[in-house]
Amino acid sequence: MASTSQQPLTTAEDYSGDASVHDARLVDAARRGDKDAFGSLVRRYERRLIRVLLRFVSDYELSRDLAQETFLRAYERLDQFDPSRRFGPWLFQIGVNLTLDYLRRRKRRGRWSLFSDSPAERPPDPEVVDPRQQIDLSQEVQVVLDRVPEKYRSVLILRDLEGFTTSEIAAILNRKEATIRWRLAEARTRFQALWNKRQGNGSAASPDAENGNSDGGSDSDELQAGEE
């Protein structure tokens, strides 16, 4: 028998001590083939994960599908997980990467043809609020967020909408914390310029924030200096 697994280890209720220690034990059990242990991890993280991914895709069913895919990949890559790290950021890193990949592919394919009735749809002219429907504040924020280039939008979503710390975001996006802080400043500046312009408050301040946003959040600023 080459079997090394199947020790009856941990159930979701077995909370003894710090959550990350508990995570580590569950991961360890899951790696040795204990599927129930992995199930406990799924149940522990799924709501937060779905919530975060929903911020990126604005489609509830899609965010659940992406979360499923995230857990499946996490399970397949458990042997690559470094047990000295925390499980949460590692999981969210997989999920956010997967979601960003998905969004890029969708964008390349042309979201207008395939997703023309997607909730993420933007009005043709983002500077003008569509008077036909009453858009609530969250949607309004989403519309403006969609205009912010991806690398800034991601940080803004994780920090200001989901409340991760900049060091957690650094782990999720696999960047230095200094880079994340720089992007965060840039993201908030760009968001405020677009937001206030759209609200008609007219206090568009940073000239940077207006560049690179004139054509629907293209990532044409990729080469912009100031990072790393």
Added chain:
Amino acid sequence: MATLTADLTPMNCRQAKSELALWVGGDLTESSALELERHVAVCPSCRTLREGLSASHTALQAAAAAPVLRPAHEESTTARREANRPRPASDSSIWPAVSARITRSEQSRSQRFNGWVPAMAVSAACVAILFVAAQNATQSTRGFRSPDDSWQQPIPLTPAVGPPRISSPNTNGIDRDITFPQAVPFDRPDPRQREFQNRLRELDREFGPMELRFRDSGVTFERRR
């Protein structure tokens, strides 16, 4: 417009604007915030930006606090699109679906595996017996270094180590034990030998270097240490 004031203070506007964006969300240290405060006090341009940032940050906070699992647009676009499709309760776990997908992917992997293992087992049995005869069934060996020579020799037909078993490497927690056929008669070079070697190489590619071990209980494949 900011250039005038920028020269009046130690902190320039570019730096101040960047720090304001951090300050508005509480991401600035206290000492940096004090210095920033001094700049903003004398810089109208940065004061305007601060107001703008405060307004947009308030909007973000409101969006953050809004219930996210039942988005407001659900009633419009999504609901319209999925009018006939019952959607699962927001809080139903996705674990059953994930679990089913894990099982499916493991099954498809095991089908691939079982597809060729029986054929290999037959060949492996031959080789095993051969090695048992040649090496007294004791030591562990990578095997097959020069199979042609030994393969040519007539080998007794009795299984030397009881019903041999082959264990696949433990991957993703799946263990499979396959029992060999009792004994495979052969008295001349077996064409399956090449096939077996090919499969051993496949196994190497898929699971890393393997070795064939002879034990009292049978023959096992194990990951080489």
